Amino acid sequence: MQIKTRPNIVIWIFAGSICFGLSACIEEFEAENITDALAGALVVDARISDQNREHTIFLSRTFSLEAFEPLPEKGAQVGISDELGNRIDFLEITPGAYSTNGAITLEQDKMYTLEVLTIDGVRYTSNEASLPGKVEVKDLRAERRVNGFEKEGIAILVDNEDTSNRPNYFRYEYEETYKIVAPYVNPFDWDEIDYDINDGDGWEVTIASRDELVNVCYGNNKSNDIILASTAVLDANNLDDFEVRFLGSENYAISHRYSILVKQYHHDINAASFFGLLEDFSSIEGIFSNVQTGRLEGNIAVQNSDMAIVFGYFELSSYSEKRIFFEYEDFFPNEPLPPYLTNCATGAPPLYPEGFHITPVPEGGEFIIDGTAGSPLIDGILTGLYAYHADNEDYEEYILREGLGGAAPFFVKPLGCVDCRVFGSIIVPKFWTEE
Amino acid sequence: MTILFKFQNIIASHIRLSSFSINMHRVRILLFVFFFVGVLPLAGQEPVVVSGVYNQVSLEEVILDLEKKSGYNFFFLKDWVAQDSVTLTVNNEAIFSVLDKVLEGTPLNYHILENEKRIILLENTIVYDELPLYFFGRDSTNVNTETTRGIRNVPPPTFFNEDVRQTQKEYAVSRVGKADVTKLKSAYMLNGKAFNARTGTVIEDLAIRIKGTNMLSVTNTQGDFELELPAGYNVLSIRAMGIASTEREVIMYSDGSLNLVLEEGLQQLDEVVVEADAAKNVEDAITGSEQIDSEESKNIPLVLGERDVLQVAKALPGISSAGEGATGLNVRGGKTDQNLVLLDDAVIYNPQHFFGIFQALNPFTTKGVDIYKGAVPLEFGGRLSSVFDIRTKNGNVEEVSGEASIGPVTANLALEIPLQKDKSSLVVGARGAYADWILRSLDDESLNNSQASFFDGILKYHNRMDDNNEVKATAYYSRDAFSITSDSLYNYDNRLFSARWDHRYNEKTNSALIVGNSRYGFGIDFDSEANTDFDLDYTIEETELKYKLRTLLNEKHKLDYGISTKFYAVNPGSIQPTGGDSNVTANFIDQEQALEGALFVGDEITLSEKLLVNVGLRYAFFAALGSGTQRTYQDGLPKNESTVLDTISYGSGDVVKTYGGPEARISVRYLLKPDLSIKASFNNSYQFLHTLSNNTTVSPIDTWKLSDLNIAPQQGYQASLGIYKNFKNNEYELSLEGYYKRMDNVLDFKTGADLFLNENVETEVLQGDGKAYGVELLLKKNRGDFNGWLSYTYSRSLYRFDSEFSEERVNNGDFFASNFDKPHDVSLITNYKFSKRYSLSANFVYQTGRPVTYPIGTFRFNNADFVAFSNRNEFRIPDFYRLDLGFNIEGNHKKNKLAHSFVTISVYNVLGRNNPYSVFFVTDNGEVKALQSSIFAVPIPSITYNFKF
Secondary structure, three states: OOOOOOHHHHHHHHHHHHHHHHOOOEEEOOOOOOOOOOOOOEEEEEEEEOOOEOOEEEEEEOEOOOOOOOOEOOOOEEEEEEOOOOEEEEEEEEOOEEEOOOOEOOOOOOOEEEEEEOOOOOEEEEOOEOOOOOOEEEEEEEEEEEOOOOOEEEEEEEEEEOOOOOOOEEEEEEEEEEEEEOOOOOOEEEEEEEOOOOOOOOOEEEEEEOOOOOOEEEEEEEOOOOEEEEOOOEOOOOOOOEEEEEEEOOOHHHOOEEEEEEEEEEEOHHHHHHHHHHHHHHOOOOOOOOEOOOOOOOOEEEOOOOOOOEEEEEEEEEEEEEEEEEEHHHHOOOOOOOOOOOOOOOEOOOOOOOOOOEEEOOOOOOEEEOOOOOOHHHHHHHOOOEEEEEEOOOHHHHHHHHOOOOOOOEEEEEHHHHOHHHOOEOOOOOOOOOO | OHHHHHHHHHHHHHHHHHHHHHHOOHHHHHHHHHHHHHHOOOOOOOOOEEEEEEEEEEHHHHHHHHHHHHOOEEEOOHHHHOOOEEEEEEEEEEHHHHHHHHHOOOOEEEEEEOOOOEEEEEEOOOOOOOOOOOOOOOOOOOOOHHHHHHHHOOOOOOOOOHHHOOOOOOOOOEEEOOOOHHHOOOEEEEEEEEEEOOOOOEOOOOEEEEOOOOOEEEOOOOOEEEEEEEOEEEEEEEEEOOEEEEEEEEEEOOOEEOOEEEOEOOOOOHHHHHHHHHHHHHHOOOOOEEEEEOOHHHHOOOHHHOOOHHHHHOOOOOEEOOOOOOEOOEEOOOOHHHEEEEEOOEEOOOOEEHHHOEEOOOOOOEEEEEEEOOOOOOOOOOOOOEEEEEEEOOOOOOOOEEEEEEOOOEEEEEEEEEEEOOOEEEEEEEEEEOOHHHHHOOOOHHHOOOEEEEEEEEEEEEEEEEOOEEEEEEEEEEEEEEEOOOOEEEEEEEEEEEEEEEEEOOOOEEEEEEEEEEEEEEEEEEOOOOOOOEEEEEEEEEEEEEEEEEEEOOOOEEEEEEEEEEEEEEEEEEEEEOOOOOOEOOEEOOOEEEEEEEEEEEEEEEOOOOEEEEEEEEEEEEEEEOOEEEEEEOOOOOOOHHHEEEEEEEOOOOEEEEEEEEEEEEEEEEEEEOOEEEEEEEEEEEEOEEEEOOEOOEOOOOEEEEOOOOOOOEEEEEEEEEEEEEEOOOOEEEEEEEEEEEEEEEEEEOOOOOOOOOOOHHHOEEEEEEEEEEEEEEEEEOOOOEEEEEEEEEEEEEEEOOOOOHHHOOHHHOOEEOOOOOOEEEEEEEEEEOOOOEEEEEEEEEEOOOEEOOEEEEEEEOOEEEEEEOOOOOEEOOOEEEEEEEEEEEOOOOOOOOOEEEEEEEEEOOOOOOOOOEEEEEEEOOEEEEEEEOOOOOOEEEEEEEEEO
């Protein structure tokens, strides 16, 4: 029987706060020289569920912290075999990604082994694993709550159902989708942008009607942390009210309509302890106490080499998922919305910069701009900063009074305040329903 | 009468203040001048005359009568006039003439303040109506004092300050003679007789020396002596065979006599102990022992102004911790669970509050701590590395007194209450923290509900019934609680009781009977909106009975022997659902019980004046007891689910497994010179309980586990060799000590072990061996305005966990550096007193950075990047250094002030060095981020106010 007492997190936050009061306690630093001393050990990412679909196993090599991407392991022979010797091959589709040929279904009560033969002739095999029993997500719901930090928000809670009498271990992932409504609807958009000083009419920006409105979008977000749950210390072997996600009441995602798909992977105790350790080693721990880190042993071993090292895990799981929708009004009726995703202050960037000056080219005909200053307005539009908001009525008068330099023809808003495509897509997801 | 006393006090305080003489502040000098200007007698005034007949009338009545008749107000202390009686007839005599007669034969002088119509009586002393020569300083510092005196033929007044006395305040200062303006001299004759206090016989051949000079007198066969002493304050240093060396303070006002009543040497007086302590460093046979006095450590600046003997201990060689804010101490490369920490003879499992930042001991009730890191005295055992023997003060048996302090985080109070005068007393101490405000004051709403608090309280009874019996009893409780999220509360507490009866059977044998009970526990209360609320607990409790005796067989043999036995009861963990709808299953891991015992006998043999040998044998015994179940595993295979052979059930009281063996405690001292010695020692020991922790440093929720069928006791062996030298009359101590230590069956854990609520924790445990060695250098200056110490340690601490099976190996079965292996460690502790009231302290610490397990690569898994870690402790965090400064202000020394105050202003980590404590590699949004933590990264100022009453 094991329980995660999780004192570390608490101690950290606590100590951290003491330190913030008195000094700075946890800070990022530039880790130097974390070059890959493992000289490219094989990393096996093999998470296979009982879903009837195409499954993919990823092979790569360990890499230096400075490098951004691991090198994919190409040309390996990958397959899983059951105890009778039946083998399912995984073929390399893209570098390092090995997929089954179409949908497959693994069977309950069979023992499977993962086998990898890399191009350098080293053979890796996993321990035998089997699919854990099916545990369905029974209920998924949202509830308005105050969390342990006294923060108000929406908790996404899972119940599942299992009648077996063995403790169960679960891993969760989620995908959330939410409606975004840009606060400033505008039927006009930038049209022509003339950034040539020598075409006779100088720089110019025009506007035109939009083809379609871009103020309603759908944002999307995937879980990227390890979420684990177990029934090991519980009376029953099902979860009740397990909090998969907590959204603070200031989180914009819940502003209008929100949907979450919770994916439940039911795995065994060994997988649970591997993922648990992976989480412990990669999350902030106590200031005053830190878990002794070390080599993370998976369930894959090198068979024919003394030199090779392997990381990773062969996880078999049974899968269940559920999706829910809710509206902000359901939980926060008549309460102000969370702040929008970005600050929507109005700006008036000039077409020509302050102190703008051009000189005719001696050879004739053309002008060159003194200095290197470009047009603040055009530069902003081209880099996707500004959306059209309104015309500046005082533009002409300003030019007459002050000259071209510093004159702003338009008022603008940050692009995302008008065009929500900055934060999502205007295409309604297939699963989306209103009501 | 009250005014009268006040006046006396003013005089007294002026006299005290003026002892600063040349260095005095201008303001005080002005006061002083003002005062004496006021007392200058007016010349040419007709004296008042009085008449009276006194026959065997008490002096007090005479004075009161004169007061009535003369119209003068008399100022005096009742004590002065209580004893003498007067028989005298005067007729119209001037008041000064009458007083001359009345006071003849008493030690009293008088001074007339004509203007105020006051007469002040003075005991011994006289009022000087002019300032001493050079009171305001000298033009040249090379003036010969004796010549000066010669010119005036008058010694300067004796300003005696209670606080500059050089000896322990055991004896009152003797005042000899009566100052006489007409007979002021620079030296006076002192004569007297010396008596033995017990027998009443005279003491011959007693050497009486004026301290700091070569002037000496020796008593004759009648015990008489005669000696010329400089006027004023002197210290006599008195020595003779069979007589306790002692010092007496005398103030010479004129020629006079003083009889000395002296104790025999065998009954050690406090002074003797002090003398002995001074040379203890050189003369003891024990190696590797240290002593810290709580009161003396008050000047050392520590974080947030908290006095902390355990933090001070870390500045001594061979004692360290994994870092700031790491609970537990590592002594000579040993793990934190290898220290036996005793508070008044009972074990205190966690003597620290708040993750090791503060000690869990009231600094005002704590007398001090004796630390044994090398040769451990025979009576102690059960831990491999060290003994911290912390003692609480005995209460004041004279009057109620107390001490209190207010700092930024804690408030302390200690009271000493006499119960029976000169016999018994009670000490009560309480201490609380108010750290919550720090959390609350932060501009972070998520912390508004967090809390952190701690408390400790102590009660000590002491009764010295007679010369042969002394009884002490202590009760202690401490508790820490902290939480951040409003749904979980962590807490831990210590509780202990102890009672001790010291008894002297006869001149040769004395004994101590000790009973102690200690309990340590922690808990987590989880109370959220989910259905997983629980209450989780751990406790360990032990009860000890010890009887030890010491017999002085003869001049050569001092025997120590005794028996001790301990009973342990451990609740290794329990979890219970709380609230109506919790789905948590109640789970109680089987209780563990065990009996630990020891028989010991040792002899301190004085082979010659130079050679002292301490030989001891201790037999340690341990029995793990039922009820409970234990698994057996296949021999030679890793202990895991698949190698289980059998599960054995034991009934209540059944012996599960016994361990034990002999422990040797041998130390030798050889005096090369009286102040130079070499010492060597060897000892081995067993340890039957262990902490389980999968943290790199200790956390308060680590559990203690008793040895059982599958977990063997740890064993340690240590040899040390040192050279010790004292300089300048023990003012300086220098020692150099080396040690080598081996440890067997020390515990470690498989990476990521789940230790709590694990019924079969042996499947997660690794047992291996350790070695530690080092050289420790300590230079101490014990006295003087500038004092402190410098220590340097070079040490290594290595462990090895090897097995045929990779799951039981760490770092391929090679030795690796422990988490607290810091080869170079320098500490400098200094205090400079630039006056009686002001002193400045500074600490400096430098240590090699501690080992950490560092990433050696990155891998991608589950769409996120993670780091792969090196072998354990292959890297080190940057070196640690820190400077702390403290400024201490003693309150002024007015005698009748309500309270004596002491203020410490300190800045911890003055340089603001951001000493990394540990490093983390966090996967955040799928990317690896390198983070480092530090505990006190900026200078931390604090001010603490202490006062005594």
